Amino acid sequence: MTTSFSDEVDKIKKKFSVDFKDLGVHHGKVNVKAHYKRSGGNSSMESHAVRALLHLCQKIATSPKNITQHQGATGFSGSTKNSSTTSEGASSGPVVNNQSEYSTCKTEDSIGEGATAGDNEDEECPICKDTFKNRKQLKCKHEFCEECLEQSKKHMGPVCPVCKDVFGVIEGIQPDGTMSSYKSDLSLPGFEDCGTIVIDYYLPSGEQTERHPNPGQRYDGTSRTAYLPDNKEGKEVLHLLQKAFNQKLIFTVGTSTTTGIENQVTWNDIHHKTSRTGGPQSFGYPDPDYLRRVRDELKAKGIE
Template identity: 50%
Template structure:
């Protein structure tokens, strides 16, 4: 079985730009987010970084590490964060290789048995050999096991207690426990209009949903970094295709906005300005704000990052929303 590999983006030293990118094989990253979500969340919290999926190729995800306030100035905290992420990926690589050797699996997926093959009577899947003995978080023998009520996944008592303090969701399946409420300024408005004559690149058969977020200036509350300090107002515009899946995402965006999860108050990662309203880890497509030539979009920026075409964006943003407990049910 070939070894799992990953490539870290090269940067000169630790004091480079405030963003660092990491490329990782899709199957490795999907295993990490599925099986080690709690550890990943703790890593991000302790290093004061956000780890975002910023793009992809057929085989790789492009991850972006962004410093979150109040982190070290100049993005200095990204160097230890990259090292910690690298260590987690290496540990994952070793675990996947062990599983491959033990169960004949490749990256956690068991191959189909040959036609007509059957195991001994009463034998279950190979993975059932040690189903409840290993904690999915620490990967050690389960101590003081605790089983989550809705999804029935089990963990070490201490491991799951710590994980739920970081994010109120099952680290294995992502099922949310409780409703997450953010610290978005409470007096913002979300306005939605539609333009049937203006299709987005990649969705030429549909019109466009135009979302406008409007916030007046205000004063930070106790839930913000600097209570009592003023922040300026802002207006943000985002775009979705007016197709069934685009409308589904629009409904999820409405829920996220109602739960005050779309924005926060902090330091802008693009301008470095403090005490401003910023996006809060739910990616929106904000490019294409100019329209020229009778219904053709103007400058769309970098495809797949800020604008369209991006064929997997709607699926990715639904995963981001699901991680915050925002689903259709």
């Protein structure tokens, strides 16, 4: 993989400041671990790098070209142990609440039904490139080995590895807290014809659970304020953000990218406007594309 896609792998290394270590083949999987190159370590960057490498591996697996893997290996396993914390603006450890969002394909009539371009091998899993074992079909009609799909869900959440369609319900690791909102008569730059929706988040400090990066350790809470225009689209986005908050997707527990301090409640990858003014560089308005972008970020998590 690194020979054929060395440029892509180098980009991942440079972006996250990591090196990858090949731990060998185990149970038909190539085990890889990321190591942060700078002093002090950064498990969040390591985790993101592993996920990026997994995405690349799945891209290779679904490519029409024949890609030579490690001898005896049928897939890729990224080690995220001790590197599962998530920085601000990144997703972490989603889990699936609905386990019945895919079906077992038993008849030839169901094989290939609704198949899209690139699904040329009816009997080949697009992840492991081997004959299906306990074939599972998603609602988007793409099919995978049951074990391959479970491994993909551990790294990516309930997202189809081929078309990125979300199945099931994504739930994050956001700690307990509150979300409230009220209206202000003040307008936002770019939305002078309406008032402002002010969102207040409060997440107190607490103890990490088994789903968090460091179970048993304390995490520092946070309080944040965000702003939306008080118009039709702003109200719709507020409703979507409430759904995301209820699914524990707005915040996560990890390492702050601004301070480098671990065990913090930080933003997840659903961006907010935390300033009324200053434009995008100050996380404020005017920013005419913001409402569209945040909708896309929510949709990527199945919130629409």
